Amino acid sequence: MTRSLLLTSLRKSARAFSTTSAARSGGSSAAAPALGFQLSEDQLSVQGAARQFVRDVIIPAAPHHDKTGEYPVDIIKQAWELGLVNCHIPTEYGGLGFGVFDSALVSEQLAYGCTGIQTAIEANTLAEAPVILAANDAQKKKYLGRMSEEPLMAAYCVTEPGAGSDVAGAKTTAVKKGDKWVVNGQKMWITNGGKANWYFLLAKTDPAANAGKAFTGFIVDGNSPGITVGRKEWNMGQRASDTRGITFEDVEVPDENRLGEVGQGFKIAMGAFDITRPLVASAAVGLAQRAMDEASAYALQRKTMGKQIIEHQAVAFMLADMAINIEASRMMVWRAAWLRDQNQRNTYYASIAKALASETANKCASDAVQIFGGNGFNCDYPVEKLMRDAKIFTIYEGTSQIQRLIISRTIADTAKQGL
Numbered sequence: 415m416t417r418s419l420l421l422t423s424l425r426k427s428a429r430a431f432s433t434t435s436a437a438r439s440g441g442s443s444a445a446a447p448a449l450g451f452q453l454s455e456d457q458l459s460v461q462g463a464a465r466q467f468v469r470d471v472i473i474p475a476a477p478h479h480d481k482t483g484e485y486p487v488d489i490i491k492q493a494w495e496l497g498l499v500n501c502h503i504p505t506e507y508g509g510l511g512f513g514v515f516d517s518a519l520v521s522e523q524l525a526y527g528c529t530g531i532q533t534a535i536e537a538n539t540l541a542e543a544p545v546i547l548a549a550n551d552a553q554k555k556k557y558l559g560r561m562s563e564e565p566l567m568a569a570y571c572v573t574e575p576g577a578g579s580d581v582a583g584a585k586t587t588a589v590k591k592g593d594k595w596v597v598n599g600q601k602m603w604i605t606n607g608g609k610a611n612w613y614f615l616l617a618k619t620d621p622a623a624n625a626g627k628a629f630t631g632f633i634v635d636g637n638s639p640g641i642t643v644g645r646k647e648w649n650m651g652q653r654a655s656d657t658r659g660i661t662f663e664d665v666e667v668p669d670e671n672r673l674g675e676v677g678q679g680f681k682i683a684m685g686a687f688d689i690t691r692p693l694v695a696s697a698a699v700g701l702a703q704r705a706m707d708e709a710s711a712y713a714l715q716r717k718t719m720g721k722q723i724i725e726h727q728a729v730a731f732m733l734a735d736m737a738i739n740i741e742a743s744r745m746m747v748w749r750a751a752w753l754r755d756q757n758q759r760n761t762y763y764a765s766i767a768k769a770l771a772s773e774t775a776n777k778c779a780s781d782a783v784q785i786f787g788g789n790g791f792n793c794d795y796p797v798e799k800l801m802r803d804a805k806i807f808t809i810y811e812g813t814s815q816i817q818r819l820i821i822s823r824t825i826a827d828t829a830k831q832g833l
Contacts, residue, residue, distance in 0.1 A: 490534060709781065772804075
């Protein structure tokens with residue numbers, strides 16, 4: 415089936431998804447359909463297509479990319495052909511128009527196969543989210559449109575060597591000169607940094623202002639003179655992903671590439687997280703599910719003391735705890751995603767989903783290694799990779815500590831309103 419036919423079929427499915435009808439029509443939350451726990455036939459079809467792609471393509475190739483760090487160009491191209499990349503881009507710009515809930519179903523499946531490959535794909539979502547939120551029509555046609563025309567990559571260029579969780583501490587500057595902005599600074603830990611056709615860039619435009627007004631967002635073409643791409647970082651896990659430092663030295667960006675108003679960049683950048691944190695959480699759920707599946711299958715094969723180890727209560731209870739946390743995490747992902755699709759504020763729930771799912775992924779992967787015993791510590795078995803891949807979920811897109819800060823502040827604000 416050609417890409418155009420696949421996209422037509424998937425768009426029909428997207429229109430049928432009950433979770434995004436209000437967001438697509440601009441309806442209020444009062445008109446939003448109730449959230450059910452049974453996926454529609456169309457949702458199951460898209461989920462099944464992603465699952466089949468993962469089984470046939472990603473899982474067999476994942477060990478190679480983990481060992482070599484080779485960027486999965488061919489896999490991403492195949493995923494793009496199937497409509498599994500950039501599926502959240504609005505239909506008027508060539509995308510499928512999926513909401514966050516719909517995209518989370520796909521993200522969980524891709525992560526089940528390999529979170530490194532999934533992160534490379536999902537990094538597009540993070541870069542595109544500010545454009546979807548704040549760009550004008552011409553910018554969307556130019557930069558989202560091209561992502562729908564060919565399998566290009568993009569990157570979210572915000573983190574700096576001295577400004578990770580403290581985004582307000584970012585020092586990259588953009589100075590207005592005529593009808594252009596001149597950018598200078600260094601970004602770090604940029605996913606797809608060496609593969610990006612364009613970057614979403616957050617730069618300080620008013621050093622004297624507070625964080626809420628000091629920054630402006632820009633779209634910067636990847637081939638702009640003055641951009642230096644650093645070496646690919648060799649990380650603990652998710653090695654299929656391309657992570658690099660990016661240096662901007664007198665890079666000229668036309669004012670027409672400015673996103674929104676001057677001084678609104680911080681708000682735009684943070685607003686993107688309400689879209690992407692549920693998707694990162696859904697990927698963590700995918701890894702956790704894979705860990706449980708691998709551990710339970712192994713527990714049926716391995717025998718000690720005359721019986722399968724799954725019959726030993728110590729092992730059985732570890733698997734039960736995995737299931738408890740996976741199901742709870744998935745439900746939080748669904749709630750956070752559904753709220754965003756209904757145009758309701760979801761920041762609190764997105765942070766809960768991100769913190770819970772990321773820590774569930776780490777616990778499930780660690781327990782899977784434990785159930786495998788000595789084999790789990792060996793690279794010939796799949797669970798040690800899961801354990802290495804899981805760690806980053808508690809760090810990127812806001813650390814678990816940052817999520818708790820957001821959650822606790824919301825609790826405090828609610829409590830104060832009740833006094």
